[in-house]
Amino acid sequence: MTYRPKLAVFKFASCDGCQLSLLDAEDRLLDVAGAVDIAYFLEATSRVVPGPYDVALVEGSITTPHDAERIREVRRQSKFLMTIGACATAGGIQALRNWADTSEYLKVVYARPEYIRTLATSTAIADHVPVDFELRGCPINHHQLVEVIAALVAGRRPRTPGHSVCLDCKRRGTVCIAVAKGTPCLGPVTQSGCGAICPAYDRGCYGCYGPVGQANVTSLADHYVNAGTSPQQLVPLLRNFNGYAPEFRKESERLAR
Amino acid sequence: MPAAFLEKCQLQTLFDALRGDGYQVVGPTVSQDAIVYDEIRTVDDLPRGWTDVQEPGKYRLERREDDALFGYVVGPHSWKKYLFPPLTTVAAADRTDAGWAMSTPAAAVPRYAFVGVRACELAAIRVQDRVFLEGPYVDPIYKARREATLIVAVNCTQAAATCFCTSMNTGPRCTAGFDLALTELPAGFIVEAGSDRGTALAARLPLREAGEQDLAQADEVRERAVNDIQRRMNTDGIRDLLLGNLEHPRWNELATRCLSCTNCTMVCPTCFCTSVTEVSDLQGDHVERQRHWDSCFNLDFSYMNGGLVRNNVRSRYRQWLTHKLASWIDQFGSSGCVGCGRCITWCPVGIDLTEEVAAIRETAS
Amino acid sequence: MVANPWLSHTVRIAKITDEIPGVATYDLEFVDPVQNGSYRFLPGQFNMLYLPGVGESAISLSAHPDSRGRWAHTIRVAGNVTQTLARLGTGATLGLRGPFGSSWPIAKYHGWDVVFVAGGIGLPPLRPAIYHVLDHRADYGRVTLVYGARSPDTLMYPREYDRWKAAGIEVQTTVDRATPDWKGNVGTVTVVLDRLPLARPDRTVLFTCGPDVMMHFTARSALQRGLTAEQVWLSAERNMQCAVGLCGHCQLGPEFICKDGPVFRYDRLAPFFRVEGL
Numbered sequence: 001m002t003y004r005p006k007l008a009v010f011k012f013a014s015c016d017g018c019q020l021s022l023l024d025a026e027d028r029l030l031d032v033a034g035a036v037d038i039a040y041f042l043e044a045t046s047r048v049v050p051g052p053y054d055v056a057l058v059e060g061s062i063t064t065p066h067d068a069e070r071i072r073e074v075r076r077q078s079k080f081l082m083t084i085g086a087c088a089t090a091g092g093i094q095a096l097r098n099w100a101d102t103s104e105y106l107k108v109v110y111a112r113p114e115y116i117r118t119l120a121t122s123t124a125i126a127d128h129v130p131v132d133f134e135l136r137g138c139p140i141n142h143h144q145l146v147e148v149i150a151a152l153v154a155g156r157r158p159r160t161p162g163h164s165v166c167l168d169c170k171r172r173g174t175v176c177i178a179v180a181k182g183t184p185c186l187g188p189v190t191q192s193g194c195g196a197i198c199p200a201y202d203r204g205c206y207g208c209y210g211p212v213g214q215a216n217v218t219s220l221a222d223h224y225v226n227a228g229t230s231p232q233q234l235v236p237l238l239r240n241f242n243g244y245a246p247e248f249r250k251e252s253e254r255l256a257r
Numbered sequence: 258m259p260a261a262f263l264e265k266c267q268l269q270t271l272f273d274a275l276r277g278d279g280y281q282v283v284g285p286t287v288s289q290d291a292i293v294y295d296e297i298r299t300v301d302d303l304p305r306g307w308t309d310v311q312e313p314g315k316y317r318l319e320r321r322e323d324d325a326l327f328g329y330v331v332g333p334h335s336w337k338k339y340l341f342p343p344l345t346t347v348a349a350a351d352r353t354d355a356g357w358a359m360s361t362p363a364a365a366v367p368r369y370a371f372v373g374v375r376a377c378e379l380a381a382i383r384v385q386d387r388v389f390l391e392g393p394y395v396d397p398i399y400k401a402r403r404e405a406t407l408i409v410a411v412n413c414t415q416a417a418a419t420c421f422c423t424s425m426n427t428g429p430r431c432t433a434g435f436d437l438a439l440t441e442l443p444a445g446f447i448v449e450a451g452s453d454r455g456t457a458l459a460a461r462l463p464l465r466e467a468g469e470q471d472l473a474q475a476d477e478v479r480e481r482a483v484n485d486i487q488r489r490m491n492t493d494g495i496r497d498l499l500l501g502n503l504e505h506p507r508w509n510e511l512a513t514r515c516l517s518c519t520n521c522t523m524v525c526p527t528c529f530c531t532s533v534t535e536v537s538d539l540q541g542d543h544v545e546r547q548r549h550w551d552s553c554f555n556l557d558f559s560y561m562n563g564g565l566v567r568n569n570v571r572s573r574y575r576q577w578l579t580h581k582l583a584s585w586i587d588q589f590g591s592s593g594c595v596g597c598g599r600c601i602t603w604c605p606v607g608i609d610l611t612e613e614v615a616a617i618r619e620t621a622s
Numbered sequence: 623m624v625a626n627p628w629l630s631h632t633v634r635i636a637k638i639t640d641e642i643p644g645v646a647t648y649d650l651e652f653v654d655p656v657q658n659g660s661y662r663f664l665p666g667q668f669n670m671l672y673l674p675g676v677g678e679s680a681i682s683l684s685a686h687p688d689s690r691g692r693w694a695h696t697i698r699v700a701g702n703v704t705q706t707l708a709r710l711g712t713g714a715t716l717g718l719r720g721p722f723g724s725s726w727p728i729a730k731y732h733g734w735d736v737v738f739v740a741g742g743i744g745l746p747p748l749r750p751a752i753y754h755v756l757d758h759r760a761d762y763g764r765v766t767l768v769y770g771a772r773s774p775d776t777l778m779y780p781r782e783y784d785r786w787k788a789a790g791i792e793v794q795t796t797v798d799r800a801t802p803d804w805k806g807n808v809g810t811v812t813v814v815l816d817r818l819p820l821a822r823p824d825r826t827v828l829f830t831c832g833p834d835v836m837m838h839f840t841a842r843s844a845l846q847r848g849l850t851a852e853q854v855w856l857s858a859e860r861n862m863q864c865a866v867g868l869c870g871h872c873q874l875g876p877e878f879i880c881k882d883g884p885v886f887r888y889d890r891l892a893p894f895f896r897v898e899g900l
Contacts, residue, residue, distance in 0.1 A: 031538070154541070155709070156676055156702040159534065163519060163555045166605075170523030171343040171550055175289035175333050178605050180316045188518035188605045213556045214570060216516045223314065223606040347628040350674035356653065356715025357674055359630040393881060394627045394866035500875065503897050530870030533863055537675040544674040546628070551870075558871060561861045562700060572899025580873065587876035 005054035005152055008040035010074050012060025012067050013094055013122060017139040018085035019043045019059050025142045032146060035153045051077030055152055058131075061087040061094060061122045068119070068128060075129040082148065083125045086138035086241040090210055093138075095122040095244035122244070133158065137193050138208040138241035144193060161192055164212045165205050168196035177204060184224045184237060189215040189247070206240050211247035221251055231255040258450040261464035262471050265445045268326070269300050271409070271437075274461050275370040280407060283339060284372035285329070290318055292332040294339075297372060304329055311417040311598065314607025327373055327441050330417040331597050335526035336378055337385060339369050340402045347398070347533065348546040362545075366401040372409040374435065376428030377420075377597040379410055381526035383434055387589040388529050407454065410435035414478040416485035419598030421611055424490040427595045429482040440475040447475040488598065490611040491618065492582075495592075498621055499583040499614075503575065507617050512571035514606055519552035521600035521608075522577060527593050530558070553577050578610060627866040630672045630717030631657055636692045638712055642776050644699045645743065646708065647684065650718065651692040658691060664725030665750030666857060666885040670865045671695065671703065672717030679703035680862040680880070683721065684746035686753045696746035696778070722865040724885040726751040726855060731827045735763040737818065739811050739840045741770050741832025745778045747857050747884075748831050756789045763825070766792040766818060770811040770836070773799045794818070811836060812843045823848030831857040838896050841888050851889035858883050858891060875900060 009019055023044060025032060039049035056078035062068050075081055083089050091098070097105065102120045106113035125131055135148055144160050151158035165187035169176065177183040177199050185204035187196070193209040211217065221234055238252035263271070275282050284297040287304045297303065303326040310317045311330070321328050351358045374382075382403075389399035413429040422428035431438040436455030440447040447467055450456040467475075522528040532551040537544040551558060553576045559566035567573045585593030594610075601609045637649040650671075652658035663669075668682045679701065685694035699708045707716070728736070728751045736755060740748050755765055767786065771777045774797050783793045796807035796814050807814050811832070820826055826849055830840045837856045844854050860872035860879045867881035875894030877883060883891075894900050 031540070150537075150541075154676070154706070156706060162557055163552070164516075166518045166520050167523060167550070167552060167555070170520065173293070173334065173338065175291040175293060176316075176520065176603055176605070177289075179314060179603050180290045180318075180333070182315075185605075188516040188520070212518075214517060216513075216570065219514050219606055220516055227314075348630065350630070350672075350717065352674070356634065357632050357717060359632055359672075359717050361626045361629045389868065392867055394868060396868050397626045397628070500893070503894075503900065529868070531863070532869065532871070533678070535675050535677055541675040548869075553870065559861055561859065566860065567899050569899060576873070576900070579875075580870075584873070584876035588878070 003153060003155065004035065004037050006039045006049070007036040007055045007057070007149075008051065008053040008078065009043065009057045010040070010059065011043070012058065012071065012088065012125070013063040014060030014085065014087040014092065016043060016059070018088075018137075021084075021140050021142040022057075022145055025146055028146050032149055036149060053078045055080045055082065058083045058088050058125050059085050061091045061124060062119070062128055063094060063122045064118050066117070071125060071128050080132045080152065081125075081129070082133040082135060083131050084135045084140050084145065086136065086208065086210065087122075088125045089134045089136055089245075090242045091122045091124050091244035093241050093243070096239060097122055098244055099239070124244070135160065136191055136209045141193050141195075162213050163192050164188055165190045165192050165194070165196050165199070165209075168192045168194075169199050172196060172200065174200045177202065182227060184229045184234060186220075186237060189217045189220050204237070207238070207242050207248060208240075210242040210245045215247045217247050217251040218254070221255060258456045258459060260467045260472060261448045261459065262467040263439075263446045263448050263462060263464055265326075267463050268446065270462055272297065272299065272372070274458060275372075275407065280368050280370035282370045282372055285327070285332070287318065291316060292318070292329050294332075294334040294336065300326065303327070303373075308415070309417060311419045311602045312607070313419065313601050313609045314604055316602050323443065325414075325441060327411045327439075328415065330413060330415065330420060331375055331378070331599060333524055333599070333603055335524065335597075335599070336371055336374060336382060337526050339367075339371070340382070340406065341385060341389070341399050341529065343550045345398050345548050346545045347548045350544045350546075352542040361397070364398075366405050368405045368407075369402070370407040370409065372411075374408050374410045374431075375413055375597075376410070376431045377422045377425075377595040378526060379408070379431055379434040380422075380425070380427035380595040381597065382408075384527040384589070384591060384593060384595065385529060387591065388527075392589075407458075408435045408437075410438040410451075412438060412440040412479050413482040414441060416482050416487075417598060417602070418487060419601040420486050420596065421488040421490050421598060422596035423483065423486050424488075424492060424611075425592060425594055425596035429486070430479055440479060442471065442474050442478065447471060488611055490596070490614055492592070495614065496583040496586045498618060499579045502617055502621050503579070505617050505621070507613065507620075508571045508575045511574050511608070511613060512569065514608055515570050515574045516605060517554045517570045517573055518605060519554045520603050520605060522552040522554060523550065524599040524603040525581075526597060526599070527581075527595065528552070532558075553580070578613065582610075582614065627719070627864070627868070630670070630719050632715050633718045635710060635712050635714050635716070641696060641778055645696060645778065647694050647696045648707070649692040649694050650716075652718075653715065661693070663687070663693070663721035663750075665728060665754055666726040666747055667721035667723050668747075668865075668884060669695065669718050669720030670722070670862070671707070672719065673703050673706050674717065676706045677703050678717075678719075678863070680722075680865060682747035682857070682884070684749045687750045688757075696743075696749075698743045719865065722880055724883055726829050726885055728754050728829070732758075732761040733763065733825070735820070735822060735826040736765045737815070737820075737826060737828045737844075738765075738767040738769075739815060739828060739830040739832070740767070741811055741836040742772065742776065743778070744830075744832030744836075744857070745769055748829060749779070751829060752786065752791070755791065756786065759790050764792070764821065765790065766794065768794045768796070768811050768814045768818065770796045770798070770814070770832075773797050774801050774804045774806075810839070812839045815840060815843045816847075818847075820847050820849075826853060828854045829856075830854070834858075834895070841892070851892055852887060854888035855885055856888055856891065857885050858895075
């Protein structure tokens with residue numbers, strides 16, 4: 001009999017886009033539903049089966065004291081914990097608060113800030129509990145998600161490529177916009193997963209899948225600065241959905257100095 | 258066949274003849290602010306009046322002062338995308354009642370006519386021939402495509418700042434490996450045949466005999482390309498130089514600049530590294546083995562027994578450069594570099610291998 | 623018509639023999655009887671075993687070189703392919719491409735003394751060569767196997783040692799960690815090798831297979847004992863994908879491990895063998 005893991009999907013601070021990617025798997029969704037026992041997935045079904053779970057997919061970052069506690073409970077309940085998406089793996093776009101004064105924000109946004117309990121930072125799940133596998137992206141690629149689930153069912157290591165976006169541009173024949181147009185593009189230091197969409201539409205890569213392994217962000221940034229891009233333009237480029245990923249964060253903080 | 262002359266307004270007859278013979282004509286065209294290789298239907302698809310200006314990490318299209326059709330050098334694409342496609346299915350497996358049934362797909366072989374192949378690119382195709390056709394094992398996909406391909410070369414009449422074919426003895430003059438070779442003059446083309454197939458094709462074109470003045474002019478424009486080339490790479494003893502300096506401090510210095518992003522290997526017309534990925538449905542009853550371009554710059558390229566053999570940029574850049582310029586000679590009897598300069602232009606941070614080799618030579622042990 | 627190097631042949635698992643924890647020997651037979659009748663290999667060569675949907679893995683044959691009808695592959699559970707294989711039972715099918723690569727040139731050393739040095743899972747690729755010596759024992763002088771493993775219970779093929787000894791092969795095992803009942807050598811293979819009497823180093827050939835670092839020190843020890851680099855042969859390992867020199871993965875300096883190796887004469891690999899990250 002085939003192994004049918006008991007799957008739960010948990011949401012923390014996030015836009016729900018990554019969970020939607022699972023529902024977006026369209027033609028393969030029924031295959032997925034057949035391959036796993038969906039025990040907890042509020043976005044898709046009100047059926048709730050209590051833990052423990054074989055596999056937990058965790059979306060979102062930790063931004064409140066309550067969530068910092070809740071993720072520990074999720075970890076306790078889950079044999080295999082996989083984070084999905086830039087919020088869960090790097091803190092997400094909301095990690096911009098990490099460079100700002102959160103109490104200032106609270107005063108501006110809320111009439112009664114004293115009712116709000118929040119942390120000063122938005123941080124990755126792995127900063128709080130051990131994570132077994134990270135699936136990058138803003139949002140994640142549903143083909144990759146299906147691959148990871150297929151791998152879990154088959155009991156093998158998932159195949160999610162770790163190369164740069166450049167390789168995908170070249171495979172699809174996209175002319176490098178950094179070289180041919182002088183557009184600052186994070187592709188050379190960003191992990192693939194999106195299929196290199198933006199450069200094919202004349203936009204520099206935003207780094208949605210986070211830093212590639214052993215990313216040399218400093219060399220790329222120095223080159224762009226020497227070629228005429230100002231550090232003030234590069235800082236917001238680096239402080240995007242994966243801005244708080246260590247390699248991007250270090251470089252944006254160096255440029256901001 | 259003696260050199261002949263084709264009026265510029267008659268170039269379309271070449272494309273028509275090739276299409277009439279069932280070839281898909283591919284050649285240079287302007288797209289995405291660069292001169293790329295794509296399907297060509299008419300002369301109007303060619304980059305008329307455009308040229309490319311190149312330097313390390315930089316490429317720009319510029320208007321020419323004339324209407325030259327082949328007045329550029331080389332762009333980001335190379336012909337390997339046709340002969341050795343970035344993605345191909347090499348094998349398949351189907352689950353049957355009797356177990357797995359294995360097969361290799363019999364894909365239809367496209368018949369390409371390449372138009373506008375430069376001397377360095379002829380050399381690159383020759384290099385890949387040695388890799389895929391002349392060793393103990395033959396790659397069936399490359400072989401089928403290569404045999405079905407017709408080549409119309411075009412001599413360079415100018416060079417980019419990144420060109421160094423004269424150092425690699427691969428150009429700029431097209432001497433072998435083509436069916437037809439053209440040299441563009443303002444009024445038309447000098448046409449030479451390099452094969453029986455080329456001679457037969459030429460016989461069907463409205464050619465006239467090339468006059469002495471035409472031939473002298475062709476020599477002159479080709480000489481211009483030679484004189485244009487400023488970049489040099491000293492290849493004396495380069496194999497022993499690089500393999501004898503595997504611990505040279507320059508590799509460490511390179512690691513601070515190199516992004517390990519794979520661009521140099523992707524634009525290189527001879528790089529041939531690939532990986533195979535299993536592609537299957539969730540049930541896993543039908544599986545295809547897809548081969549895609551890979552690169553020695555990728556972390557998991559050297560994965561072994563749970564670890565990485567080349568676990569830093571230094572070792573990966575060193576692998577690329579020593580393979581291209583040194584160990585390639587042991588493996589295939591020639592350099593893996595043809596001096597086209599693509600890796601210099603298309604490196605996002607402008608690393609120039611000729612400079613790196615010179616630096617290593619300067620303080621070699 | 624040149625054979626397509628990408629075509630796998632369907633093989634069936636005829637027999638599974640558990641060796642040590644995490645290691646088993648799989649006897650494979652071709653489903654196609656013609657193929658099964660014609661398949662031949664040389665000691666030291668390897669096959670690409672293929673589990674559709676999971677991938678391929680390069681596995682050395684550990685069979686008798688004259689095997690007919692089924693071929694032994696001793697496999698340690700390591701990556702995706704071997705993990706999945708470990709869950710299959712007899713009768714299951716998989717793909718096989720091969721044999722590939724160079725072989726132990728054992729037959730060229732008639733009249734010589736032979737030393738095999740193996741570490742851990744490095745013994746299976748040497749076993750076909752050992753079997754060759756057993757079958758042609760009179761053609762060789764003194765024959766020794768030095769075999770090291772982490773602990774006594776991780777020594778491979780222990781049931782065969784008596785037969786090998788009886789046929790005139792000196793078997794010297796050694797372990798990194800002894801158990802209370804272990805009475806043999808303790809330490810690395812080079813400790814044993816350093817003490818091994820070599821009556822005529824100029825007529826001694828050494829074949830070694832194991833971790834890179836073990837082979838490196840084995841070769842060094844052999845050279846110190848008077849062998850030349852030309853008398854030392856080793857089997858190298860790198861990431862392999864195509865097995866035919868067309869994918870670029872397995873390069874070590876100028877060598878493609880898959881088609882120039884895996885078996886190399888030491889002098890050919892020595893300049894590159896222990897360069898970090900090469």
